Amino acid sequence: QVQLQQWGAGLLKPSETLSLTCAVSGGSFSSFYWNWIRQPPGKGLEWIGEIDHSGITNYNPSLKSRVTMSVDTSKNQFSLKLRSVTAADTSVYYCARVQHWLPRGFDLWGQGTLVTVSS
Amino acid sequence: EIVLTQSPGTLSLSPGERAILSCRASQDIRRDYLAWYQQKPGQAPRLFIYEASTRATGIPDRFSGSGSGTDFTLTITRLEPEDFAVFYCQQYGSSPWTFGQGTKVEI
Numbered sequence: 210q211v212q213l214q215q216w217g218a219g220l221l222k223p224s225e226t227l228s229l230t231c232a233v234s235g236g237s238f239s240s241f242y243w244n245w246i247r248q249p250p251g252k253g254l255e256w257i258g259e260i261d262h263s264g265i266t267n268y269n270p271s272l273k274s275r276v277t278m279s280v281d282t283s284k285n286q287f288s289l290k291l292r293s294v295t296a297a298d299t300s301v302y303y304c305a306r307v308q309h310w311l312p313r314g315f316d317l318w319g320q321g322t323l324v325t326v327s328s
Numbered sequence: 329e330i331v332l333t334q335s336p337g338t339l340s341l342s343p344g345e346r347a348i349l350s351c352r353a354s355q356d357i358r359r360d361y362l363a364w365y366q367q368k369p370g371q372a373p374r375l376f377i378y379e380a381s382t383r384a385t386g387i388p389d390r391f392s393g394s395g396s397g398t399d400f401t402l403t404i405t406r407l408e409p410e411d412f413a414v415f416y417c418q419q420y421g422s423s424p425w426t427f428g429q430g431t432k433v434e435i
Binding site: 253254255256267269270271303305307312313314315316318319320321 | 329361363365372373374375378379382384416418420423424425426427428429430
């Protein structure tokens, strides 16, 4: 059974860097794009970006200047860094996958990590 | 960027009734790459429909998706108690991938 398990710091101060990692267990790592999506408390979903197993990235232009994604194929893990956070970045952050060929939407999600930015 | 507008914002219905949720895109969605997700409080979204009308694995047949181009619909024929949740549409035809603002189906 394929699972996404994510972790990272849950409380940040303004201007710090958010750092999250998601581990893929039980399935192929190379057949998918690996995504980060966030959801402010009580609000809708925003796609942050994606990365594939070779490190090719695709970021949302609205966050591109502050986002870096990376991949560690030896551990089947991928990571998100978001620089210079503000209170507006307070959200639940999810990792999720999309099939590389014949995409079917985000068919598997991590459990979510609440990241709060507060001084 | 493709903007997705969902309506209504809230749908108040009773178990056994039919729910019809709408998702309208600001431009044609390539290959009808439109998905629907259900989200319950404290949980991650769950994929229900992809390619506008294909049910994901394990999704009951009372859920159906339809539409193409810019207008899409999710229909729940007979609401069960577990169906009351927020539903989001999402397009994955043109980057950046975008979501609608959600429709809450409440009792």
